[in-house]
Amino acid sequence: MSIIEALVGPFDPPPYPYDRLDRLKPVCEAFDGGLVDLSIGTPFDAPPAEVVKALGASDAERSYPPSAGTVEYRTACHNWMVRRLGVEVPIDQIAAAVGTKEFVASLPRFMRLMNPDRDTVLYPAVAYPSYAMGATLGGCRSVGVPFGPDGSLDLAAVDAADIERALLLWVNSPGNPTGQLDDLEAAAAWGRKHAVPVFSDECYVEFTWEGLPQTILEHGLDGVVAVHSLSKRSNLAGARAGFYAGDATIVDFLRSVRQHSGMMLPGPVQVAAAVAFDDDDHVEEQRKRYRGRLELMADVLSEWAGIDVPRPAGAFYLWIPVADGWDFAARLAVDGGALVSPGEFYGAGGANFVRVAVVQPDDRIDLVARRLGSTA
Numbered sequence: 241m242s243i244i245e246a247l248v249g250p251f252d253p254p255p256y257p258y259d260r261l262d263r264l265k266p267v268c269e270a271f272d273g274g275l276v277d278l279s280i281g282t283p284f285d286a287p288p289a290e291v292v293k294a295l296g297a298s299d300a301e302r303s304y305p306p307s308a309g310t311v312e313y314r315t316a317c318h319n320w321m322v323r324r325l326g327v328e329v330p331i332d333q334i335a336a337a338v339g340t341k342e343f344v345a346s347l348p349r350f351m352r353l354m355n356p357d358r359d360t361v362l363y364p365a366v367a368y369p370s371y372a373m374g375a376t377l378g379g380c381r382s383v384g385v386p387f388g389p390d391g392s393l394d395l396a397a398v399d400a401a402d403i404e405r406a407l408l409l410w411v412n413s414p415g416n417p418t419g420q421l422d423d424l425e426a427a428a429a430w431g432r433k434h435a436v437p438v439f440s441d442e443c444y445v446e447f448t449w450e451g452l453p454q455t456i457l458e459h460g461l462d463g464v465v466a467v468h469s470l471s472k473r474s475n476l477a478g479a480r481a482g483f484y485a486g487d488a489t490i491v492d493f494l495r496s497v498r499q500h501s502g503m504m505l506p507g508p509v510q511v512a513a514a515v516a517f518d519d520d521d522h523v524e525e526q527r528k529r530y531r532g533r534l535e536l537m538a539d540v541l542s543e544w545a546g547i548d549v550p551r552p553a554g555a556f557y558l559w560i561p562v563a564d565g566w567d568f569a570a571r572l573a574v575d576g577g578a579l580v581s582p583g584e585f586y587g588a589g590g591a592n593f594v595r596v597a598v599v600q601p602d603d604r605i606d607l608v609a610r611r612l613g614s615t616a
Contacts, residue, residue, distance in 0.1 A: 258280055258585075260585075261279055261579055261581070264569065264570060264573040265579065267570075267573045268573050268578065270577075271577035271611065273607050274577070275579060276577055276578045276607060276608050277578075277579045277600065278580050278598065278599070278608070279579045279597065280597065280599075281416065281472070281557065281599060282477050282599060283471065283475035283477055284475075284601055284604075285475050286475060287474050287476050287479075288474065288515075288516060288519060288522045290515055291474065292512070294512040295479070295508050295512040298508045298512070300507030300508050300510065300511050301506070301508050305505060305507040306336075306504075307495070307503060307504045308336060308495045309334070309335055309483065312510070312511070312514050313336060313483075314336070314483070315331060315514075316517040317468070317483045317517060319517070319518070320517040320518075321455070321457070323520070324445075325453055325454075325455045325457070325458070327455055329485045333461065333485055333491050334491070335491055335494065335495045336482070336483050336504075337467070337483055337505070338504070339469060339471060339477075339482050340441070340469040340484075342480075342503070343482065343484060344370045344374050344441065344467070345370050345374040346374065346377075346498075346501075346503075347439065347494075348361050348374050348375045348379075348380045348407060348408070349374075349377065350498070351378075351408055353497060354493050358405055358406060358407040359379075359405055359407060360383055360402055360405040360406050360407055361374065361375035361378075361380050361381070361406075361408055361410065362398060362406050362409040362410065363382060363384060363385065363410040364384065364385060364387070364410065364412055365385055365589050366418060367384075367415070367416070368412065368416045368441070369585065369586065371410045371412075381405070384587060384589075385397065385398055385409075387420070390423075391420035391553075392426065395409075395426070395430045406436045407436075408436065408439055409438045409439070410439050410440075410441060411427045411438060411439070411440050411441070411456070412441040412442075413441075413442065413554070414444040414445065414448055414552070414553060414554020414555040416557065416586075417557050417581070417585075417595040418552070418557075419552025419557055420552075420554075421448070421454070424454055424455070424456040424458070424459065427456065428456050428459040428460065428463070429459075432462065436463075437463055437464070437465065437490055438456065438464045438465075439465050439466075439467060439484075440456035440464065440466045441467050442455055442456070442468055443469040443471065444472055444554055444555040446472070446473045446523050447527060447530055447554055447556055449531065449551070449552065450553040450554070456486075461486050461487055461488070463487055463490075464486050465484050465486035465487055465490055465491065466484065467482065467484045468482055468483055468484075468485075470513055470516050470517070473523055474516040475526065476512075476513070479509050479512065479513065480509065481505060481510070530598060532602075533556070534551060534556065534558065534598050535551070536605060536606075536609060537558060537596060538550075540608070540612050540613065541558070541596070544575070544615065547561075547562070556597065556598050557598070558595070558598070559595055560593060560594050561592060561593055562594055563592065565582030565583040565592060565594045566582045568580075569581070569582050569594055576615075580596045580597075581594065581595040581596075581597070583595060
């Protein structure tokens with residue numbers, strides 16, 4: 241046995257979910273006009289020009305940026321929450337994140353330092369894969385919480401033994417992949433009752449279609465932390481700009497351990513991100529684009545597949561009930577040259593669904609619509 245073989249532990253990282261779609265890509269690429277990727281929720285529309293300009297004109301690239309975020313960046317986050325969500329969070333209870341995926345994936349490891357007697361991450365049973373993977377990477381258990389009939393997490397279904405071991409609870413509203421809106425007030429109350437910190441992933445909040453945007457912070461800051469990002473809101477996924485805000489003790493602890501870990505949002509990105517948070521007009525334009533694409537694709541897929549495709553309450557995904565997610569994805573690749581995600585990527589409960597991300601520009605969405613229209 242080599243030294244390397246002796247050092248390698250039992251953990252074998254699973255395949256990245258979207259890599260499993262590679263076998264369908266040649267089928268889509270054979271179409272005139274090529275593959276239309278509706279599988280990953282990565283923005284393709286342009287970010288605001290003034291934000292891109294700020295990236296190259298900040299003069300902030302020489303020095304190390306503050307890990308917590310500059311006062312200017314955190315002030316922009318604060319002002320955005322007041323303006324768009326109607327909540328007031330003190331500046332020192334807001335801190336920068338390098339996007340939010342790294343925050344999600346690293347959180348259990350850090351929270352276990354804060355509370356080493358607990359080892360379980362609770363998260364929506366059908367959800368963004370990084371909640372469960374973050375638990376695995378942090379040496380924790382992950383336990384999926386089912387949804388109730390109204391689309392909210394059925395927190396009453398969580399086993400008492402899991403509550404005793406719960407390090408944190410994730411909620412996600414509007415949710416990925418389902419688009420559901422959760423009862424954030426109930427989640428906050430449940431967390432306080434059981435002394436379980438609640439982290440609310442709200443990165444799709446600007447794309448709330450039913451009612452006004454909501455945040456868990458509306459229901460008080462004690463024991464809760466909201467997580468936000470510019471990736472979806474401002475088409476800035478490549479800039480990796482986000483923040484977390486809420487409970488003073490939790491935010492202060494995370495800010496400290498993340499600083500020791502060297503997690504710093506680059507200085508030029510902080511400057512540009514502040515510009516993005518200060519502008520709402522470009523978000524209204526993006527809302528119109530996504531709403532139009534959701535309606536078009538729902539209509540087209542309903543006719544092509546002979547099913548009733550539901551519209552989401554939030555986010556920019558169609559979550560479609562089907563007989564078999566992989567079979568539907570293969571049929572859509574053959575008939576429309578479009579790549580979509582089988583629902584099992586988001587948990588075993590998603591096996592009979594597919595997720596369609598309407599992120600491609602209008603001309604690419606129209607191309608899929610024409611292809612499917614010719615086969616309906």
